[in-house]
Amino acid sequence: MPDINHLKRLSDVKSNVGVKFLTPAAFPGSHCPLHPALALAGNIKGLSSLVVGTPECATYSRVVLTNTQVRQGELHWTYVLDASEVVFGCRQGVMGALQKMDQAGAKAILLLATCVPELIGEDIENIVREVQPKLSARLICVMLGHFKCNSFPSGSWKTLQAIGSLMEPRRVQPQVVNVIGRSPDEKHIPMPPVLSALQQQGFSLRCLSPGSSLEDFLAAPDAALNVVLSPFTDPLAAAMDQSFGTPAFRLHNVYDVAEIDALYSSIARKLKFQWRNEFYHERMEALALQEQAKKRLHGCRYICAHIGPVRTIPLAAYLAALGMEPLLLHLEEFWPDDKHWSETLNALGYDPLVCHMVNSGSDAPLLESLSPDLCLGDLSGTKFRVPCVPYLSDLYGMSGYERTNSLLKRILRTLDHLFMPKAGGGRRGIA
Structure with a gap:
């Protein structure tokens, strides 16, 4: 043994x-970071995707997106590398595919580069910078070489970070709170009491997760703070704190009662109100x-x-x-x-x-x-x-x-x- x-x-x-x-x-399969990245792309309203990789990656992407409801302005395409592109690169072909997606009506495109583009050293980020001025659609990219990570979570948090790069500063609305890591359609999991209490205090909750729209994500910098419920969304919250000064209150990794007390007090202090013994x-x-x-x-x-x-x-x-x-x-x-x-x-x-x-x-x-x-x-x-x-x-x-x-x-x-x-x-x- x-x-x-x-x-x-x-x-x-x-x-x-x-x-x-x-x-x-x-083994690969569901441990590949392409899986959650595609699942996110298929469940954020208004976001399109282009997978660049081998025929195996293309087949897998179709399986992941089988039950995705494609809405107007959304396209989910694959770009399959041929033998010549594996040796000499796929720059021109990928740029052409992005231009076709733009012409077909895509509003925002997430380019997902799988193992082979990373192995051959294709500069996907430079491709995005070069082609962006020629398109109406906004472009973002995520590098998803499985050989670099061994597992799947990076497919989620890197994709959310990439979406965050589309955000721009907005005027802060003091009554708006982002709930990062809970879907607006999440009926099977009860609303955490802290969120229900915030609603009772008159705050508007914006959920940012699969099931949200791209517009919700783009509006996120106007919130007074981020309540983070999921480790997959934590890097996005950290990026927003750095870029826009949106403070993040992380509830997904705190268990000690004294630490929860301090965290809840900090939320109330930031939002300028007092709790009413809701959690006694x-x-x-x-x-x-x-x-x-x-x-x-x-x-x-x-x-x-x-x-x-x-x-x-x-x-x-x-x-x-x-x-x-x-x-x-x-x-x-x-x-x-x-x-x-x-x-x-x-x-x-x-x-x-x-x-x-x-x-x-x-x-x-x-x-x-x-x-x-x-x-x-x-x-x-x-x-x-x-x-x-x-x-x-x-x-x-x-x-x-x-x-x-x-x-x-x-x-x-x-x-x-x-x-x-x-x-x-x-x-x-x-x-």
């Missing part, structure tokens, strides 16, 4: 390139659960597997403050600000191994060999003999005290199950 000596400690990782696969069983019950429950967790989780050794779009390292830093010891963390992405969170976790005395997990059947035996007490997240399709805290991806879309409550309840419920007496036997428990 292969060992884990090839993995790095968190303190040794400076970018996503340093995060190694746990086993050699890597949720806050008191979070305080009680947090004290209970400090007593019960101290010394618990865990691994973190697949937890969906929830940020791994900020979560590990919070749990470390409660006394939980991370042995190994699955990182779908090493985010731009993860260095800060890594330093926070290291300062608490923990330096776990980090990896990509992409094949549960091969990964499970290695994870079991670490003898963890718990596994956070899912390892589907295997007979994994480590107790798991499932469905942590459901935390996505929650924020504030209710998010902390949900997290701690799931962990404590799993511990309760471990300590339940077996029929005809003793009790189970963590080491």
Whole structure:
């Protein structure tokens, strides 16, 4: 059985390139950054796309966009490189395709360059600069070489950053708040209480996410602040803060009650109002659960597997403050600000191994060999003999005290199950 000596400690990782696969069983497909970039392009009203790549990329792009509703002024085209262009470049062909899309009525075009254009050194950004003065449509581009990132999240945040480059300064409207990371059509996930409370205070919420329109994104600099609910939108919020001075309040990576208190107070101070004890019950429950967790989780050794779009390292830093010891963390992405969170976790005395997990059947035996007490997240399709805290991806879309409550309840419920007496036997428990 292969060992884990090839993995790095968190303190040794400076970018996503340093995060190694746990086993050699890597695969592309949904882990390719083209997938979320195309999904975004197909779900932002008014945005067109041009994929530049091989026939495989073209076929894949059509699969991703199969159920996309194409509206007027939207085109989703592919430019397939021929053998000559792979050797000598595709500059003229791509410029011609962009001009044809402009003539066909595209208003804004997202050019998605896949692996081969990056490998042959094609200067896509220069192509965009050269052809832009000849077009009515506005152009942006994203480089999506899978060989540079190993995973998919960069396809989302790089695309949103590119859309942000189309923004221009606007007069600030003090009653407008951008909610970055929640769709205006997101009915299946309840509105976080903090957003409902802002509405009750008379603030207008503009949702920026798949399902929003390009016009919504372009109007975003007029907001008094950005409430950030998703790690995929965090780099866009950071860019807006730098370009327009729009302050960002990040709710997707905060769990500690005192930190939530400070964040909510800062939002109210910035918007010049006072809360009315709207969160009293949720806050008191979070305080009680947090004290209970400090007593019960101290010394618990865990691994973190697949937890969906929830940020791994900020979560590990919070749990470390409660006394939980991370042995190994699955990182779908090493985010731009993860260095800060890594330093926070290291300062608490923990330096776990980090990896990509992409094949549960091969990964499970290695994870079991670490003898963890718990596994956070899912390892589907295997007979994994480590107790798991499932469905942590459901935390996505929650924020504030209710998010902390949900997290701690799931962990404590799993511990309760471990300590339940077996029929005809003793009790189970963590080491």
